[in-house]
Amino acid sequence: MLADLAGVVFNGLFSAMVVFIFASGLTLLFGVLRILNFSQGGFFAVGAYLAFSLTRLLGPALPLWRFLAIAVVAGVVVGALGIVTERLVLRRLRQVDGAYSLIATYALLLLVEGIVKLIWGVDVRSMEPPAELSGVWQVGDVFMPTYALFILAAGLALFVALEWLLHHSRLGKLMQSVATDPWMASVLGVDVARMQTWIVVGGFFLAGIAGGLLVPNQALSPSLAGTFVIQAFGALIVGGMGSVRGTFMAAILLCVADSLASTYLPGVPGVFFYITMAALLLLRPQGLMRGAQL
Amino acid sequence: MLEVGPLDAFYGDSHVVQSASLHVAAGEGVALLGRNGAGKTTLLKSIMNAGPTVRGPVRCDGAELGAMPADRRARLGFALVPEDRRIYPHLTVQENLAMGRHGARPGVPPRSTDEVVEMFPLLKQLQARRGFELSGGQQQMLAIARAVVARPRLLLLDEPTEGLAPVIVEQLVAQIQAIQAGETLALLVAEQSIWFARACTSRLYLLDSGRVVFGGTWAAFDADPGLKRYLAL
Ligand SMILES: Nc1ncnc2c1ncn2[C@@H]1O[C@H](COP(=O)(O)OP(=O)(O)OP(=O)(O)O)[C@@H](O)[C@H]1O
Numbered sequence: 407m408l409a410d411l412a413g414v415v416f417n418g419l420f421s422a423m424v425v426f427i428f429a430s431g432l433t434l435l436f437g438v439l440r441i442l443n444f445s446q447g448g449f450f451a452v453g454a455y456l457a458f459s460l461t462r463l464l465g466p467a468l469p470l471w472r473f474l475a476i477a478v479v480a481g482v483v484v485g486a487l488g489i490v491t492e493r494l495v496l497r498r499l500r501q502v503d504g505a506y507s508l509i510a511t512y513a514l515l516l517l518v519e520g521i522v523k524l525i526w527g528v529d530v531r532s533m534e535p536p537a538e539l540s541g542v543w544q545v546g547d548v549f550m551p552t553y554a555l556f557i558l559a560a561g562l563a564l565f566v567a568l569e570w571l572l573h574h575s576r577l578g579k580l581m582q583s584v585a586t587d588p589w590m591a592s593v594l595g596v597d598v599a600r601m602q603t604w605i606v607v608g609g610f611f612l613a614g615i616a617g618g619l620l621v622p623n624q625a626l627s628p629s630l631a632g633t634f635v636i637q638a639f640g641a642l643i644v645g646g647m648g649s650v651r652g653t654f655m656a657a658i659l660l661c662v663a664d665s666l667a668s669t670y671l672p673g674v675p676g677v678f679f680y681i682t683m684a685a686l687l688l689l690r691p692q693g694l695m696r697g698a699q700l
Numbered sequence: 701m702l703e704v705g706p707l708d709a710f711y712g713d714s715h716v717v718q719s720a721s722l723h724v725a726a727g728e729g730v731a732l733l734g735r736n737g738a739g740k741t742t743l744l745k746s747i748m749n750a751g752p753t754v755r756g757p758v759r760c761d762g763a764e765l766g767a768m769p770a771d772r773r774a775r776l777g778f779a780l781v782p783e784d785r786r787i788y789p790h791l792t793v794q795e796n797l798a799m800g801r802h803g804a805r806p807g808v809p810p811r812s813t814d815e816v817v818e819m820f821p822l823l824k825q826l827q828a829r830r831g832f833e834l835s836g837g838q839q840q841m842l843a844i845a846r847a848v849v850a851r852p853r854l855l856l857l858d859e860p861t862e863g864l865a866p867v868i869v870e871q872l873v874a875q876i877q878a879i880q881a882g883e884t885l886a887l888l889v890a891e892q893s894i895w896f897a898r899a900c901t902s903r904l905y906l907l908d909s910g911r912v913v914f915g916g917t918w919a920a921f922d923a924d925p926g927l928k929r930y931l932a933l
């Protein structure tokens with residue numbers, strides 16, 4: 407019973423880190439630029455497919471370091487796509503109402519999914535994790551796939567890195583200033599437009615690297631991101647719209663609650679994510695980290 | 701060093717500043733007076749290209765700035781202290797001052813925090829405070845201090861004395877004069893307080909409904925009592 411519980415919590419935490427890794431870029435883009443980027447999922451899929459193709463290209467063996475390097479390459483390529491997207495689309499959305507930017511980024515999502523279909527086709531692909539991450543750890547009666555442990559560690563590392571960057575580095579202070587008052591930042595001599603471009607690149611980099619890290623054990627299809635997107639938006643909203651800390655905590659609360667409920671109240675799997683979300687929003691309509699910075 | 705106009709400024713369809721012309725020489729202090737809503741703020745923002753839609757030339761040392769964005773004007777040596785101060789609430793006093801370094805001109809190192817705090821001793825005890833913990837007067841002082849970090853050549857002050865205690869206003873005059881004694885700093889001050897404006901400047905422009913209705917020395921202003929009507933509320 408206790409071991410069951412530990413296993414269930416472990417599964418919840420694993421899903422939580424998957425959601426957080428996916429949602430981190432989304433949070434950055436919304437926290438600093440107030441762009442709700444629906445197309446994040448499409449670029450996530452691009453990262454995943456890139457990682458898949460690169461892995462194929464480099465031969466059958468997949469050592470851990472190469473898996474990581476490929477994920478970084480996917481991040482960099484998608485980050486570069488971020489520059490193009492920013493120039494062509496996002497920059498034009500700064501002066502307009504939020505509803506337009508939702509529609510525009512949704513259109514972008516459809517476009518990117520279409521391009522993914524053109525390049526990689528519609529067949530479902532799959533990929534194994536690297537050998538080092540293929541095993542299973544057993545602690546007591548709990549079995550933990552090494553890959554899941556890796557994702558747990560990666561999510562935690564990403565969270566710590568983003569927290570440090572945003573709250574303790576000079577660049578982070580600058581990003582917060584641009585987020586809270588871009589007008590004053592520009593009057594003080596900050597090239598706000600360039601700053602915003604780099605933040606988009608950062609958000610897209612996170613989408614790409616998320617694709618590279620999360621591609622193993624997934625059914626890789628052009629609409630791969632569909633399931634994550636909704637959960638990631640859930641975590642973003644419950645977290646307080648643009649706070650990394652909030653998104654992180656919300657992902658854990660929602661996913662662990664969902665995992666517990668799906669085990670002990672079977673029959674309605676996946677629904678408890680949304681029930682918990684509704685409950686948390688009733689308790690704290692502004693989200694967990696209301697008013698907090700990033 | 702600054703030559704403006706004839707310049708028109710718009711917010712959407714409303715034509716707020718109408719063919720206004722003014723100039724400020726290097727190191728000179730000039731006041732911009734006018735009633736509430738006369739267009740003083742809009743004119744200062746237009747010089748910075750930070751907000752209103754601007755038509756007409758703004759020249760710096762003879763070079764027309766065209767569509768140059770605000771951040772590049774800052775790095776050219778323009779500094780604007782907005783009427784609402786715009787201190788970053790989540791940043792400490794020190795961090796707010798550090799934000800001012802972004803406006804440093806190429807080859808001109810910005811003032812260090814110590815140097816600025818020396819100039820504005822009021823800030824000394826407050827360095828670790830966050831913006832939201834400061835009083836209105838402290839915020840105003842910080843906003844001006846932040847603006848001089850980058851060693852600007854032109855300081856655009858929008859109602860700097862609003863909400864300040866008279867003692868502090870006197871200190872502010874002394875501080876501005878101290879900076880001007882050390883380096884060439886031109887000043888364009890939008891004010892309601894004639895006393896402060898007079899203490900820091902040698903000339904003034906009167907703005908009424910978006911038009912410049914008078915430009916001249918304080919002596920000329922005093923000689924024409926009819927001009928006071930542009931200031932009455
Ligand atoms: N953002 C804006 N959008 C539309 N109209 C504006 C805006 N800002 C100012 N105005 C209008 O422009 C006119 C001039 O305003 P401005 O703030 O420049 O005057 P001001 O001389 O600075 O007044 P005050 O002494 O109250 O600061 C006013 O009629 C005001 O209503």
Ligand SMILES: [Mg+2]
Nearest residue numbers: 740741742783
């Ligand atoms: Mg004003």
